[in-house]
Amino acid sequence: MPTVSNLVLIDKLKDMIDACLSDYIRADEPVAILDFPDIRNCGDSAIWLGEIAYLKNRHGKEPAYVSRTHDFSPEELELVMPTGPIFIHGGGNFGDVWGVHQDFRERVLELFPHRQIIQFPQSIHYKSPQRMEESARRIGRHKNFVLLVRDEESRHFAQKHFDCEVRLCPDMAFAIGALQPAAPELPVLAMLRADLEQAVEFDRAAYPDLPIEDWITESARSVRISKALGAASALMTLKPAEMRLRKLDAAAHNRFRRGIRQISRGRAIVTDRLHVHICSLLLGRPHAVLDNSYGKLRRFMAAFSGGTELSYKAASLDDGIAWARAQTNQSNRDRHEALEV
Structure with missing residues (x-):
């Protein structure tokens, strides 16, 4: 089990997550989470479960609408929740290493220019200046995008290049809390x-x-x-x-x-x-x-x-x-x- 000091760290990071997110979640509005990670990487599932745990444990909510990149329906989202913030799954795919996810989030920004969109905490990395500039243009056209990032380098990068609100936030997997391990083998x-x-x-x-x-x-x-x-x-x-x-x-x-x-x-x-x-x-x-x-x-x-x-x-x-x-x-x-x- 985690040590006492480690439990203190976990609770501290959970409190920091809440401090970052509580401004965007209201009791009378539903929420959506897009870009569900239907992939084999267990880490992405840990992030997702932290996102769900935070909404449930802190706000008593479940997302009214969820989707993967390939089965996202703007019409269904509008029908299910015509108001409320749209969250995008967190992780380490903001940039051009994993282009499918970046293309998807920028598509969502263009489809919903008047809805608040919050990016759960991400790490940012671009190899191509041209691709970064394209992202900056699309973010700049959206006037209600909140970008949460998982490290200071990503925060400085986003504040320099993107015209949006940027906040430093721990990874959402910490919202799961301490776990009971099995005996080691x-x-x-x-x-x-x-x-x-x-x-x-x-x-x-x-x-x-x-x-x-x-x-x-x-x-x-x-x-x-x-x-x-x-x-x-x-x-x-x-x-x-x-x-x-x-x-x-x-x-x-x-x-x-x-x-x-x-x-x-x-x-x-x-x-x-x-x-x-x-x-x-x-x-x-x-x-x-x-x-x-x-x-x-x-x-x-x-x-x-x-x-x-x-x-x-x-x-x-x-x-x-x-x-x-x-x-x-x-x-x-x-x-x-x-x-x-």
Whole structure:
């Protein structure tokens, strides 16, 4: 379980989330969340569940309308909620690394020029100045866009280039709160990226005794079943919007449980995934942190989560593994001394 100091950090970040968002949520208005992450990455599901948990626990709300990028219907949104703020799912896809999501949010800005649109906390990264300028033009045409960001670099960038309200806010996954981990099965587990944001290159043969995994492998059948069961729970309402919410939320829970089970196996963890870092804090597991391709993890830790004894900023993969093994050895010594007493 998280230490006392870690629980204090989690509660502090939850309070900061509320301070950022409470201005935009009113008791008499519905809300929407767009760009549901129907993908295998468990971290995106953690963000989604934090968004839902915040609305439910702090405001007693569920979103009246949700959608993915490909099944979004402006007409249905207007029909279900003609007023109220439109939220866009948070994460690390603001920019041109993951273009589908940036194109989608800019389309939403153009479709609803008079509605308040709030971007849940994001990290910003552009490789192309031309693509950044295009985003700036589209944001500038919308006069009621609020951009929440997860690090100071993103805040400075947005304030310099975008004509909108910009606020610094922790990642929404912290709204889930502390988690109860399962008993560990492995001394050290490495959770390393294998996608466009990968920065750590390694030879698996160099670490024959170290499990090296990622959390983007899933059972498609299990997710399909969870969606079907989720949709079935709303059949009595006969409301398509509620059935979609139940279906997608069930898929997020399925993926999140898988990710938590996976990382709980390690007594100590080495990772370059932001949400393995965040979930390790929620679980109370020591972990060594490497960075992704554009500095997202170090930026986030500098803003919010770097002051805990559970996380270590590793200089290299070897350094991170050595630190994690030292934590495991210390934990073994502590348990041995406790048994002797």
